Amino acid sequence: xxxxxxxxxxxLQQAALELYRERGFDRTTTAEIAARAGVNERTFFRHFxxxxxxxxxxxxxxxxxxxxxxxxxxxxxxxxxxxxRAFRKAARILEDNRPFAEPRLALIAxxxxxxxxxxxxxxxxxxxxxEALRGRGVPDRKADLAARTxxxxxxxxxxxxxxxxxxxxxxEGGSAAGGSAQGLDRHLLRAFEDLRSxxxxxx
Amino acid sequence: xxxxxxxxxxxLQQAALELYRERGFDRTTTAEIAARAGVNERTFFRHFxxxxxxxxxxxxxxxxxxxxxxxxxxxxxxxxxxxxRAFRKAARILEDNRPFAEPRLALIAxxxxxxxxxxxxxxxxxxxxxEALRGRGVPDRKADLAARTxxxxxxxxxxxxxxxxxxxxxxEGGSAAGGSAQGLDRHLLRAFEDLRSxxxxxx
Numbered sequence: 001x002x003x004x005x006x007x008x009x010x011x012l013q014q015a016a017l018e019l020y021r022e023r024g025f026d027r028t029t030t031a032e033i034a035a036r037a038g039v040n041e042r043t044f045f046r047h048f049x050x051x052x053x054x055x056x057x058x059x060x061x062x063x064x065x066x067x068x069x070x071x072x073x074x075x076x077x078x079x080x081x082x083x084x085r086a087f088r089k090a091a092r093i094l095e096d097n098r099p100f101a102e103p104r105l106a107l108i109a110x111x112x113x114x115x116x117x118x119x120x121x122x123x124x125x126x127x128x129x130x131e132a133l134r135g136r137g138v139p140d141r142k143a144d145l146a147a148r149t150x151x152x153x154x155x156x157x158x159x160x161x162x163x164x165x166x167x168x169x170x171x172e173g174g175s176a177a178g179g180s181a182q183g184l185d186r187h188l189l190r191a192f193e194d195l196r197s198x199x200x201x202x203x
Numbered sequence: 204x205x206x207x208x209x210x211x212x213x214x215l216q217q218a219a220l221e222l223y224r225e226r227g228f229d230r231t232t233t234a235e236i237a238a239r240a241g242v243n244e245r246t247f248f249r250h251f252x253x254x255x256x257x258x259x260x261x262x263x264x265x266x267x268x269x270x271x272x273x274x275x276x277x278x279x280x281x282x283x284x285x286x287x288r289a290f291r292k293a294a295r296i297l298e299d300n301r302p303f304a305e306p307r308l309a310l311i312a313x314x315x316x317x318x319x320x321x322x323x324x325x326x327x328x329x330x331x332x333x334e335a336l337r338g339r340g341v342p343d344r345k346a347d348l349a350a351r352t353x354x355x356x357x358x359x360x361x362x363x364x365x366x367x368x369x370x371x372x373x374x375e376g377g378s379a380a381g382g383s384a385q386g387l388d389r390h391l392l393r394a395f396e397d398l399r400s401x402x403x404x405x406x
Contacts, residue, residue, distance in 0.1 A: 078404035112323070119322035120315070145359045145394055146401050152351040160344060191348055198349050199402035201281035 009047045009057070011037040016054045017104055025051070025111045052117045055104055059121045063128050066090055070132035079138050083129065083150035084192045087157075091184040094158075105162050126151040153195050157187035212250045212260070214240040219257040220307055228254070228314045255320045258307055262324045266331050269293055273335035282341050286332065286353035287395045290360075294387040297361075308365050329354040356398050360390035 015036035019028040030051055034041045048054045069086035077085065094101045108114045130147035134140060161184045218239035222231040233254055237244045251257045272289035280288065297304045311317045333350035337343060364387045 078401070080401050080404065115326070116319045116323045119326060120319045123318070123322060141359075141363060142397055142401065144362070145356060145397050148355040148359050149352045149398055149401070152355040153348065156344075156348045156351050159347070194345055194348050195352055196402045198281070198283050198345065198352070199399045201283065 005047075008037065008039050008043055012039065012044055012047060013054055013057060014100070016051070017100065017107065020055075020107055020111070021103060025107070025114060052114060055108070055114065056117060056121055059125070062090060062093070063125050065093065066125065067128050067132040070129060071135060073136070075136075079133055079136075079142065079146035080150055080192065080195075082133065082136070083146065083154075084188065086129075087150070087154045087188055088185055091157075091188055095184050102162060102165060105158060109159070109162065122151065122155070149195070153191045154188070157184065157191040160187045160191070208250075211240065211242050211246055215242065215247055215250060216257055216260060217303070219254070220303065220310065223258075223310055223314070224306060228310070228317060255317060258311070258317065259320060259324055262328070265293060265296070266328050268296065269328065270331050270335040273332060274338060276339075278339075282336050282345065282349035283353055283395065283398075285336065285339070286349065286357075287391065289332075290353070290357045290391055291388055294391055298387050305365060305368060308361060312362070312365065325354065325358070352398070356394045357391065360387065360394040363390045363394070 012033060016028070016033045019033055019036060028051070030044050031041045033051075033054070034044045037044075044054075048057075066086045069089050070082055073082040073085055108118045126147050129151060130143045133143035133146060138146065164183060164187075215236060219231070219236045222236055222239060231254070233247050234244045236254075236257070237247045240247075247257075251260075269289045272292050273285055276285040276288055311321045329350050332354060333346045336346035336349060341349065367386060367390075
């Protein structure tokens, strides 16, 4: 049995991710997740309200980290540059946690029930980013537009990052310290550069 | 009793929208919707699988119209300009149908269960737009990025359109032919112009 609450929580998340990938989200029960994590089902529900939330534990931290970075950015930085800077810092967290983050994103992409939850969480992050930009003096609607489109570019980059690592790649060098640990950062830079050129042509 | 299937369908949609606004989505039953529409509950389920889908009947048409417009755009038009052109045509449909479209969007914005469904439908539209851009020869990732950010800008414009019409405004001139019937189009043009200036600064 895991000794601390934090350790049980981490093991439940790992067990859930493994089982969802092995059998599919729909065919996995909370009892099975608890058993694999070496705890009882009551412990599962002490940590998570349902089978979906177990995969979204980091969302509140991510949102807090992003809004903090937006607030802390240099005063003269324009809105999308502020967001890119915040996303690059968040990307480092995802990259350091790649053995969990990457299969998690792949699983969400292929599971409708998880995608809906992910989209709802994402919309909340986008709103928090808009609010943080307003806090920097960015006018209301520009803040909303920058947050929505910047967040869309972040998602695009995250998807490209996953698509880049086929299952074969993962088996070969899937460790967090592997050669493509900076992959998400590269995709972010490219996405914002591409957005600039797309928008420049776009009229 | 409504005579045709199409007429029953339209009445069910109108009844659902009215009841959701009067009592809230969660406190409305399919039986109540059917009663207000003057049909029985079995008829409701012949037309819609659940309480949410009754508000998303037009999504498939919207998606088809948008991808058709993307395919039909002049060959030399760049990706975001192709999308703006398609969104402006779709906006005309929404504007013509404003007495239904506008309260519907406002209701979705304030109801979590409807928002999740709307976000999932929206993600599917975004993917269809990316695919349609690829069909025009836009490279894979640029097509994905353009579709995601363009769709985000469309949502921003739609939200601004709703925010512009306070309930008071609606009561005064809420008819489809009213003075602000072109409102969504104006917001779309402004959103894409703002995106261009944001992206130009954004590095």
